[in-house]
Amino acid sequence: MLALEILLILLIAGGNAFYLACAFFTYRFFGEKRRQGAGVESEIPSTHSPPHPSTHSPMPSPPVSILVPVCGLDAGAWENWSSLCTQNYPDYDVLFGVVDLEDPAVPVIQQLKATYPNKVRLFTGLEPRGINHKDSSLSYLLEETDHEILIFVDSDIRVHADYIHTVTTPLADAKVGMVTCAYVGYNPQSLGAAIASFGRCFDFIPSLLIARAIDGGLKCAVGTTIATRRDALNAYGGLHLNRIGSDYNIGKRAAQAGYIVELSPYVLESDTGTERVGEVYRRELRWARTIRFNRGVQYYSMIFCYGIVFCLPLLLVSGFASWAIALSLATLAIRYLQVLISISSMNAPRLVPWLWALPLRDVLSFVIWLVGAYGQKVYWRGRQLRVYEDGLITQWE
Numbered sequence: 001m002l003a004l005e006i007l008l009i010l011l012i013a014g015g016n017a018f019y020l021a022c023a024f025f026t027y028r029f030f031g032e033k034r035r036q037g038a039g040v041e042s043e044i045p046s047t048h049s050p051p052h053p054s055t056h057s058p059m060p061s062p063p064v065s066i067l068v069p070v071c072g073l074d075a076g077a078w079e080n081w082s083s084l085c086t087q088n089y090p091d092y093d094v095l096f097g098v099v100d101l102e103d104p105a106v107p108v109i110q111q112l113k114a115t116y117p118n119k120v121r122l123f124t125g126l127e128p129r130g131i132n133h134k135d136s137s138l139s140y141l142l143e144e145t146d147h148e149i150l151i152f153v154d155s156d157i158r159v160h161a162d163y164i165h166t167v168t169t170p171l172a173d174a175k176v177g178m179v180t181c182a183y184v185g186y187n188p189q190s191l192g193a194a195i196a197s198f199g200r201c202f203d204f205i206p207s208l209l210i211a212r213a214i215d216g217g218l219k220c221a222v223g224t225t226i227a228t229r230r231d232a233l234n235a236y237g238g239l240h241l242n243r244i245g246s247d248y249n250i251g252k253r254a255a256q257a258g259y260i261v262e263l264s265p266y267v268l269e270s271d272t273g274t275e276r277v278g279e280v281y282r283r284e285l286r287w288a289r290t291i292r293f294n295r296g297v298q299y300y301s302m303i304f305c306y307g308i309v310f311c312l313p314l315l316l317v318s319g320f321a322s323w324a325i326a327l328s329l330a331t332l333a334i335r336y337l338q339v340l341i342s343i344s345s346m347n348a349p350r351l352v353p354w355l356w357a358l359p360l361r362d363v364l365s366f367v368i369w370l371v372g373a374y375g376q377k378v379y380w381r382g383r384q385l386r387v388y389e390d391g392l393i394t395q396w397e
Contacts, residue, residue: 001317008314012327015307016334022206023338029209030345033265064092064164065145067152069137071381073104074156075274081109084153085116089164095144097137098124105155130241131385131393134223139239150233152226157183158269167227170262177232177259178251180218181225182208183268187350190274194354198361199284200270201348202339203305208263218261221251224268232259244378244385244393245290252294267346281368282379288372293391302369307331308359309366335362 066084074080084094094116096109101124113120123144129136138152149168160166170176182205185197212218226247236257240246251261292299311328318324339358343351376386377396384396 004317008310011310012307012331014304016331018305019334019338021210023341025209025213026206026345027341030265061090062149063147064149064168065147066094067138067141068096068155069134070096070098070105070155077108080156080158081112083159085119086161087164088161092164093121094119095121095141097126097141099126099133101125132241132243132246135239135241135246148230150228154224156270157224166266167225167264171229175260176262178221178254179227179262179264180221181264181266181268182222183224183270184346184348186269186348191357192276192280193274194357195277195361196280197351201346202342218263219252219255220248223247242393243391244387245294245391248294249391284368285372286378286380288368289378289387290391292372293387306366308335308362
């Protein structure tokens with residue numbers, strides 16, 4: 001029993017170190033951007049606020065293409081896509097690509113095209129060129145534009161009116177080959193949506209910042225936004241059509257090619273709607289197995305990220321000893337402090353009423369990590385796929 005107590009204490013201590021590192025790097029990253037003079041409203045805006053006039057100083061504005069692969073109709077799709085079409089930017093277009101002619105998103109995009117005829121272009125019936133239908137659709141859209149500046153976006157994000165300026169300005173530096181943005185559901189309407197937002201705001205983004213510091217720069221990308229130049233995209237190998245976690249991989253390849261991968265302080269709004277806990281579990285299990293195949297043995301070091309989860313077994317093993325109760329309360333306090341720093345840094349106050357569910361989020365995260373530690377099957381947009389090697393995928397047989 002003593003050996004088990006020592007093991008649990010070490011795991012809890014590792015969890016506390018992780019929480020404190022998350023708090024430190026989150027506070028430093030967003031605080032630095034504020035001190036650099038960007039200002040909260042212009043650089044880290046509240047994405048659910050009305051668009052504001054552009055405050056950018058005059059600068060060259062090369063033509064930009066926003067490429068949006070679409071599969072299905074997400075909650076808030078009209079508002080999400082309209083935000084891409086109302087940008088404070090002089091010369092850009094928005095290209096939508098859909099595999100299935102009968103996709104329910106097609107009529108909505110057609111209506112969007114009628115509303116913004118000078119901005120929207122729609123391409124349907126894009127026969128998949130590989131197992132990754134998202135990147136396959138992007139490959140078609142790439143062929144339909146000759147613009148040098150490209151932005152790949154997920155279909156479920158909503159942006160402010162200065163989005164294009166925000167994510168493309170760093171690309172003026174030739175050393176920067178990619179700009180990416182993380183995302184949070186700012187206003188969850190269900191327990192599942194809140195739990196999904198917690199994972200992004202409290203764990204995923206802080207973990208990105210820790211990895212960025214340890215690796216001396218970001219070595220991955222987030223699929224919600226990948227802004228790049230065409231020459232850089234060609235230099236680090238373009239799109240891969242038979243890989244899961246292709247956003248992660250493309251950022252890794254950009255860094256390996258010598259480019260800076262810039263993480264924007266602009267945290268996008270992703271409408272998590274009223275999704276259920278089961279939906280969150282299936283999606284994040286896919287992510288977990290993707291990370292395992294991309295990071296290898298480093299995946300298993302994540303056992304030290306779940307300090308809260310190990311408090312209950314410690315209390316049981318120790319017979320609720322006073323020292324174990326004190327350690328558990330201290331761990332809970334450190335975790336909630338870290339969470340509040342994330343909420344403040346990312347301007348997400350509407351997550352506060354849901355904080356009672358934080359222990360449930362941590363238990364779910366641990367279960368996902370544990371199940372993700374083995375197996376090759378993932379579910380993606382209704383398809384069963386097998387992951388192998390460093391993230392390559394085939395149809396599950």
